[in-house]
Amino acid sequence: MAEQTWKVEINEGVRIDRWLTEESGLSRTRIQELAKAGLIFVNGKAVRSSYKVELNDEITCDVPEDEPIDVLPEDIPLDILYEDSDIIVINKPKGMVVHPAPGVYTGTLVNALLYHCKDLSGINGKIRPGIVHRIDKDTTGCLVVCKNDMAHEAIAKQLETKTCHREYKAVVAGNIVHDDGLIDAPIGRDPRDRQRMTVTDKNSREARTHFHVIERFGSATYIECELETGRTHQIRAHMKYIGHPVVGDEKYGKPCRYMDTQGQVLHAYRLTLVHPRTGEEMVFEAPLPAYFEELLAILRKESAR
Secondary structure (H helix, E strand, C coil), rough: CCCEHHHHHHHHCCCCHHHHHHHHHHHHHHHHHHHHHHCCCECCCCCCCCCCCCCEEEEEEEECCCCCCCCCCCCCEEEEEEHHHHEEEECCCCCCCCCCCEEECCCCHHHHHHCCCCCCCCCCCCCCCCCCCCCCCCCEEEEECCCCCHHHHHHHHHHHHHEEEEEEEEEEEEECCCCEEEEEECEEECCEHHHHHEECCCECCCCCEEEEEEEEEEEEEEEEEEEEECCCCCCHHHHHHHHHHHCCCCCCCCCCCCCCCCCCEEEEEEEEEEECCCCCCCEEEECHHHHHHHHHHHHHHHHHH
């Protein structure tokens, strides 16, 4: 157990779970769990999370030590777009898995973060980076990671309430004739292939993807997408559903016939969020990777013939 102590000098009359959320960096949910376990004391007596603090109260919180995990830190270079004590925004490269999974325990973003973030805090009692959203292995671009419970809970809430905006750029097969569109179709596991997602009414969740055409090449279309929901493989499954799979996406379409794209031509180019501590709206952008720019140049040259 790690004991932390505070003295109430301001904000008396506030519930202790709310007060400690501001002071400790732990999430309100985590504080409520600690109170339920009898690990939060006021003037030496255990209290419930509903207790309202009074001036000069001495608050003690016994926080269980973080549980070790088997994932080891690795000195992997990171393209950091922004970092402070609460969040870190990464421009994820192609081919990097975000989180370890069976059979993949090294070379992931988590391995790199454990090495880079010496101050990485526990999330819900376990040492792990606060991965609040993921992007696929072969998708590149902006990804925010949280360093503490408070930030994790705040960003997760923004994703839930759709106040955190994620915008992508992609090259898709074929010619999309509409300049703008909304794909509103539920997504669930493909019963014929559990590694794929598909539009289905069975065991699915609502999914909405907005798209806008940036440039047309006849055989392909350069688009930008904004996610209103965040389902697994959402853009990839939705674009396949409307007959325009992402170029290079062998799981949902075909390999790129112009060059080796090493997977789907999909890039999370912009992320907009409200900073969990300051309340400031922040916008992060990741430039298009070189292979993406190269493909656009090839398509422009071909379409100009």
